[in-house]
Amino acid sequence: MIKTMNPHVAHPSSSPWSFLPFALTIFTSAFLLFQVQPLLSKQILPWFGGSPAVWTTAMLFFQTLLCLGYLYAHALAKVPSRQTQARIHVLLLVIAALLASRVLPGTELRPESPDSPVMQVLLILGASVGLPYFCLATTGPLVQHWFTSTAHASSVFRLYALSNVGSFLALLSFPYVLEPWLEQQEMGQLWTAGFWVFALLCLPVALGAWQNKPETSPAAKGQGEETSMRQAAEPTETQPASSLAQRFSWIALPALASLVFIAATDQISHDVAPEPRLWISTLGLYLVTFILTFDHPRWYRPKLFAFLTLVLLLATAGLSDIPRWLGIEWDYGVNEVRWSHFALLFVVCMLCHGELYRRRPEDPRRLTEFYLCMSVGGAFGGLFVTLVATQWFDDYHEWLMALVLVALLACQVLFRSNSKRPGLGGRLVGVFTAIVMVALLVAMQNPWSWREVRKADRTEVLLDQDRNFYGTVSVKERRFLNEPERNDRVFFSGNVTHGQQFLSESLRHVPTTYYARDSGIGETLLWAMSQKPNLSVALIGLGAGTLANFAREADAYDFYEINPAAVRFAQEWFDNLSSCKAREQNILLGDARLRMEQLPKDKLYDVIVLDAFTGGSVPIHLLTREAFQIYRDHLQPDGYIAINITNAYLNLYPVVKAQSEGLGMAFRHKSQAADEVRNIRRNLHFIMTQDQAYLKAYPSVNREVRDAAGRFLRHEPQDQPGLRLWTDQFSSIAPIAK
Secondary structure (H helix, E strand, C coil): CCCCCCCCEECCCCCHHHHHHHHHHHHHHHHHHHHHHHHHHHHHHHHHCCCHHHHHHHHHHHHHHHHHHHHHHHHHHCCCCHHHHHHHHHHHHHHHHHHCCCCCCCHHHCCCCCCCHHHHHHHHHHHHHHHHHHHHHHHHHHHHHHHCCCCCHHHHHHHHHHHHHHHHHHHHHHHHHHCCCCCHHHHHHHHHHHHHHHHHHHHHHHCCCCCCEECCCHHHHHHHHHHHHHHHHCCECCECCCCHHHHHHHHHHHHHHHHHHHHHHHHHHHHCCCCCCHHHHHHHHHHHHHHHHHHCHHHCCHHHHHHHHHHHHHHHHCCCHHHHHCCCCCCCCHHHHHHHHHHHHHHHHHHHHHHHHHCCCCCHHHHHHHHHHHHHHHHHHHHHHHHHHHHHCCCCHHHHHHHHHHHHHHHHHHCCCCCCCCCHHHHHHHHHHHHHHHHHHHHHCCCCHHHEEECCCEEEEEEEEEEECCEEEEEEEEEECCCHHHCEEEEEECCEEEEEEECCCCCCCCCCECCCCCCHHHHHHHHHHHHCCCCEEEEECCCCCHHHHHCCCCCEEEEEECCHHHHHHHHHHCCCCCCCCCCEEEEEECCHHHHHHCCCCCCCEEEEEECCCCCCCCCHHHCCHHHHHHHHHCEEEEEEEEEECCCCCECCHHHHHHHHHHHCCEEEEEEECCECCCCECCEEEEEEECCHHHHHHCCCECEEEECCCCCEEEEECCCCCCCCCCCCCCCCCHHHEC
């Protein structure tokens, strides 16, 4: 990389130690940027009902502020006087350090109503961390700009790689180091201390330490200032004006990488499961490619990664089609799906970020413009999925769009000629390859092809699907060729079954999936019905409305559901609600915790059923001490809190056991094996109560886990003694991940 040096400056010592202050400043700022995002989002999540819209809005806030920080850095770098740059940024540092003394929002900022959360979330985040976060966002491009005035200027892009190392370590440390041991307030105090350390590190850098200084002679000084101002104001041969195509590539390449990162995460969540650690894996791969490509050119080989990209595009998109076309029987599993997507994500991001690095500006005075365009591109990719795809697509169509764009980029790189006048033959081969790749991807990833699937014993038809901030819900109808009495409809949230109903009249209202009459919750409802002539029941999580089949004419049932699409599906495609016998039925739309907190104090339930934890991303705010206190406040003295803790990824048993002990309530659990004939899925239920007669009549039931040879391994559920009680200030999934 070429760097223009002013002949009228005295260069400082080239000691390697002068690199260290810049490296520490950038590393610390990147670490703090990635720490505060989950910290604040988690803090305000219960205030808005744990809605995914909170995370979406928080991402919008942080991405926008990051772009504004890069814009500030670009504008400040254009100021001719280095002293004026220092005065402005030192003032910003001081004010931000003062405001960082209390980064977590207090209860005085808690909204009175959860309605229209977007503006409220933006205002809360802005009031809490707006200026400190903005200050951190300016650091990367601005400190790198100042670094070009040192003897180590040729290593400037390694500082960007280092910043991604800081982001990566913050990504890992929050869920696995800080969250398992510290409460929110303690983490907030640590972050404040970290910001003050950052401010002290940044202060001498902002003031010009370790950077080139003007000569002391008036003539040299005057000439140097005149030259600097002229170079800053006018493009020269070493500072060419950025072409429109170059600016476009600075935006488009990170936008495509960001789009693939988010779409791949969603795709794995949809095809495999939304396990809690998934986003750490995908974001980690995304950051690692930045580290490698911006560290040194040796890590990126354009034609190699373009070729690998095309191969993995076909392998991932054609995981099921290619073996079938070749007449090969291959029963691939979740590991093949997961790792193929991980590998594709890695090579695509290496391709995008490697090409981005190849197009970096040679003149350091265009560095801030380069990073500004990058930030706009990175934000665009994420915002497209969040604000466009989620609102307008009923399926993950952005995945196919991303694959097509990646294929075109890979073909362009693979068949790119190094000569100034490339041959016509090479271009034709590249165009033909691109056309074939796009055709194959569309054929293999046709988003409508799976809406009707024919298997040996049945046909599956997608009846309806909807997508919103709360996820994707769908309904499939299964028709069995030789056993029509087994025909049914299945309700999915993502790829997790949340309800099922037989279509035959004889089986139509028989409870299935997790709620057979001999399940833990089924036994609890039947026992309560035998004790009282009428019951008041709260059901948190609607699904297909299966539990409505337990209701009697004298009962009252309240259904709590946060997703309006789920309510529509339960009413349009299943008749559990319309045929419910309860004299009083209410659907309370919104977050169950907030809605229950707003109930009159004399509103008491006999049974409260919690069914919101079968997926990989559980609403943690429904499992904290404060949440269970709300349930207890609205429970009859002899009532029951029944929880479906069936989860393939998290062991929730010790969490709810600790809450039961915290409330001073006795408990039991029951594990039930799957029964395919009755459409019963393996389930685990936990029930809290003070009813000793019930506990004596229904002792706990464990599941024996055995290996392939039938040898006993352990009982489930497994307790974890000493697990810390979850509260609104403390929770961690790391100790309970399976």
